[in-house]
Amino acid sequence: MYGNDFGSAPEPVERAQTASEEELEAAFQAIIDGDGRIEPRDWMPEAYRKGLVRQIAQHAHSEIIGMQPEGNWISRAPSLRRKAILMAKVQDEAGHGLYLYAAAETLGVERADLLDMLHTGRQKYSSIFNYPTLTWADMGAIGWLVDGAAIVNQVPICRCSYGPYARAMVRICKEESFHQRQGFEILHTLSKGTPAQHAMAQDAVDRWWWPSLMMFGPSDAESTHSAQSMRWGVKRFTNDELRQRFVDMTVPQAEVLGLRMPDPDLRWNAERGHYDFGDIDFDELTRVIKGNGPCNAQRMAHRRRAHEEGAWVREAADAYAAKQVARTTPQSTPEAVA
Amino acid sequence: MSERPDRPARRDWPLWEIFVRSRRGLSHTHVGSLHAPDAEMALRNARDLYTRRQEGVSIWVVPAAQIVATSPDEKDAFFDPAADKIYRHPTFYDIPEGVDHL
Numbered sequence: 442m443y444g445n446d447f448g449s450a451p452e453p454v455e456r457a458q459t460a461s462e463e464e465l466e467a468a469f470q471a472i473i474d475g476d477g478r479i480e481p482r483d484w485m486p487e488a489y490r491k492g493l494v495r496q497i498a499q500h501a502h503s504e505i506i507g508m509q510p511e512g513n514w515i516s517r518a519p520s521l522r523r524k525a526i527l528m529a530k531v532q533d534e535a536g537h538g539l540y541l542y543a544a545a546e547t548l549g550v551e552r553a554d555l556l557d558m559l560h561t562g563r564q565k566y567s568s569i570f571n572y573p574t575l576t577w578a579d580m581g582a583i584g585w586l587v588d589g590a591a592i593v594n595q596v597p598i599c600r601c602s603y604g605p606y607a608r609a610m611v612r613i614c615k616e617e618s619f620h621q622r623q624g625f626e627i628l629h630t631l632s633k634g635t636p637a638q639h640a641m642a643q644d645a646v647d648r649w650w651w652p653s654l655m656m657f658g659p660s661d662a663e664s665t666h667s668a669q670s671m672r673w674g675v676k677r678f679t680n681d682e683l684r685q686r687f688v689d690m691t692v693p694q695a696e697v698l699g700l701r702m703p704d705p706d707l708r709w710n711a712e713r714g715h716y717d718f719g720d721i722d723f724d725e726l727t728r729v730i731k732g733n734g735p736c737n738a739q740r741m742a743h744r745r746r747a748h749e750e751g752a753w754v755r756e757a758a759d760a761y762a763a764k765q766v767a768r769t770t771p772q773s774t775p776e777a778v779a
Numbered sequence: 780m781s782e783r784p785d786r787p788a789r790r791d792w793p794l795w796e797i798f799v800r801s802r803r804g805l806s807h808t809h810v811g812s813l814h815a816p817d818a819e820m821a822l823r824n825a826r827d828l829y830t831r832r833q834e835g836v837s838i839w840v841v842p843a844a845q846i847v848a849t850s851p852d853e854k855d856a857f858f859d860p861a862a863d864k865i866y867r868h869p870t871f872y873d874i875p876e877g878v879d880h881l
Contacts, residue, residue, distance in 0.1 A: 482851045529831075536828055543812045546794075552814060553790035609811075616832075755816075759792070762816035 473674045478604040481547040489673055493603055494548050495564070496675070501541035502559045502566035506740050508534045510574040511583060519577060526623050527580060533616050540609040547605045560745050568726060569656050571734030578631055578638075578645035584624015586646070586653040586691070592617050593687045594657065602674030625694065632699045639699070646695070647703040654718075655726040657684040663723070688716050794843040795821040797828075799835035807839050815840075 460468075465484045472479060479485055508531050515531065518524035542552050558564040569587055574580070595614055601607040631642035658664060658680040670676035678686075688707075695702055706719035728734065792814040798807035810829045815821035821840040829835065849857055865871050874881055 480851065532827075532831065536831065539813060539828055540811060546812075551791055612811075755792075758816040758820060762820075765817055 470672075473602045473672075476674075477602075478607065479602050480604045488669070489675075490548050492670070492673075493606065493675065494545055494550055497541055497545040497548075497606055498550070498555050498558070498564050499566060501538045501545060501555070502564060503570065504534045504538035504541060505559075506566045506570045506744060509740055509743055510570055510572070510736075511580060513574050514577060514580050517577070518580075523580075523627070530584070530620050530623065533620065537613045537616070540612060541606075544603075544605040544609040556748065560741070560748060562732070562741070565730065567656060568729040568734060569652050570740060571729050571736045572648070572652055573736050575648075576641050576645060578628065578641040579649070581624045581627030581631060581642065582645035582649040584620050584622075585628055585694070586624075586649045587656070588617055588620040588624060589691060590653045590656045590687050592621060593683050593690070597677040597683075600674075600677060625698070628698050628700065642698070643700050646700050650702050650704070651721065651725075654684055654688070654721055655723070655729075657681070657687065659723060659726070660721075685715055688718055692716050792816045795825070795840045796843050796846060797821075797825045798839040798841070799825075799829055800837040801835055803836060807837065810834075812843060 466486060469479065469483070469485055469489075472483075479489075511527060511531050511534075515524060515527050518527050542555060545555060546552060555564070559566070569590075574583070592614060595610055595617070598610040599607055599614055601610065628642045628645070631638040633639075661667065661679045661681045664680050667676060667679055671679075692702065692707065704719045706717065708717055710717045729737070732738075793816075794812055795815055795818075796812050797810050799810045800807045813821065813824050813828055815824050818840055822838055825838050825840055830838070861867075
């Protein structure tokens with residue numbers, strides 16, 4: 442899927458010596474303008490490489506941290522069926538994180554460094570995972586709304602100009618659609634259940650609707666990365682376009698569920714052909730991104746603890762591999778495994 | 780956090796490239812990569828990572844360091860010889876109307 446192209450990945454290659462920076466950049470932009478794909482060992486502007494590392498790593502971290510809010514409910518799922526489904530979903534999130542870390546590594550960063558940057562707060566993950574999962578209905582709201590928003594964000598990235606990221610995204614999008622459907626099914630079941638179950642479903646939607654809209658990032662007027670990302674084919678649509686698409690898709694689904702979005706200003710605008718919706722509290726988004734959401738500290742502490750407590754497993758696997766090599770090639774030292 | 784302070788040079792396990800045969804009759808296709816300490820773990824991890832939905836009946840794992848590839852820099856010169864030999868394609872040839880099975 443990634444295709445490291447094998448060789449010291451992103452060394453600004455030898456060609457750089459024979460062509461000027463302008464020529465290289467023109468050739469690079471020509472590939473993108475022709476809807477071609479950039480592969481790992483192609484020349485690329487440093488800002489393109491850095492921007493992609495930041496974006497892909499943040500995306501990978503989000504998948505990994507995203508296991509926590511749902512992992513919280515595996516042991517309390519209401520049936521064996523729901524439990525098996527939830528485990529499969531959380532396992533998918535781990536897989537998605539691994540696809541994305543591998544894609545980031547094709548840009549010349551190491552997995553261990555990316556994890557360090559997550560653990561020390563130098564790289565971010567999606568703000569949505571800093572909200573708590575208070576009831577079982579939250580599993581439904583996350584699948585339907587959070588994964589739904591993620592899909593709207595991710596589908597255009599399947600056509601991202603950077604090949605390894607686009608290929609990872611194709612695989613992820615295929616797997617995400619089950620995530621969204623299982624969430625919808627949970628809410629549908631609850632909403633058509635007892636009054637208490639219906640209320641629980643409504644409460645979950647009340648809490649997850651606005652944070653889901655924030656997943657698309659700041660409004661276009663405030664977004665800092667958009668213009669260059671568009672020119673480089675990393676981004677295909679603006680934050681506000683994607684947010685509108687999500688609202689338009691989701692509101693009719695809420696009607697089927699028999700649930701209301703917590704927004705008095707939400708209504709169909711026949712003239713625009715879109716739903717109008719109320720103002721988003723972007724101060725809340727900023728607060729959560731800066732580390733002051735309800736669960737930021739808990740998520741990070743858990744991630745660091747899981748990593749530290751797994752150290753002995755990684756060391757044991759290393760030691761075993763070294764021993765196997767030493768047995769089959771008696772003269773080589775364990776260091777040779779490296 | 781730095782789990783191997785004694786060996787800072789390589790903190791990640793070696794990288795493996797994964798090839799999956801999706802069903803009998805098809806060749807193995809590259810699906811992605813992963814880190815693993817040895818070949819056996821690479822196979823197990825590849826199963827969990829790339830065949831969670833029965834995507835494969837056979838997996839190959841290859842150490843990424845063992846793969847030799849053409850350089851993107853050489854691309855033009857390296858693949859040039861084929862560029863002017865369009866007569867290798869059947870569509871190059873003019874065949875009169877009414878000639879079948881050719």
